[in-house]
């Protein structure tokens with residue numbers, strides 16, 4: 047990517063941040079501070095306000111009442127989703143007990159503990175014990191390779207329900223071939239092949255109608271109604 051492209055994105059993001067701000071900026075900062083102290087396995091990288099505002103807009107547009115947040119960290123994404131729709135509930139899953147403990151404290155402080163509940167565990171295991179339908183599933187646990195729980199997500203979504211997936215800056219990095227970081231550290235040397243294969247899989251999935259926003263980076267997949 048040319049430096050000028052990056053600069054113009056930052057300028058637009060700064061402008062939009064000034065326009066609408068981030069109601070959960072304190073949680074974002076706490077997540078970043080937590081990552082520094084937790085160690086390399088932590089993997090807590092909040093998508094940030096521009097991605098979450100787009101996901102929350104989708105939630106709001108489809109009036110999602112019951113949502114799942116996969117890879118919630120300390121609850122930043124769950125707060126955005128729950129606050130998008132009056133009375134909506136969010137079940138928020140993370141593999142680290144530390145994240146869940148802090149998350150409970152964070153949503154209590156935000157006055158949303160009645161609508162956001164946490165489940166500690168691996169997404170693939172937890173999903174097997176849940177009962178749908180969900181109106182929206184936000185998958186922030188995904189990174190590069192098709193997740194083993196994709197078909198379970200399809201089962202749990204209501205017809206017309208939506209799967210939102212951040213981290214799709216990886217598609218740009220894989221296609222352009224100029225990754226902004228060495229993603230091999232997180233997803234192995236063939237990460238770009240994994241990203242492109244997953245994009246093809248989603249884009250041709252018989253149960254989804256899919257599009258990608260590249261800036262802010264988010265995939266939006268709507269479960270087709272039965273014909």
Ligand SMILES: C[S@@+](CC[C@H](N)C(=O)[O-])C[C@H]1O[C@@H](n2cnc3c(N)ncnc32)[C@H](O)[C@@H]1O
Pocket residue numbers: 077088089090091092093094116117118119120121122123124139140141142145167168169170186187188
């Ligand atoms: C990219 S961060 C997402 C942060 C969060 N959504 C937010 O807005 O701050 C990924 C999070 O997902 C969790 N995670 C990653 N893979 C997971 C899995 N397979 N099962 C459960 N949690 C997972 C990590 O512990 C981490 O907290």
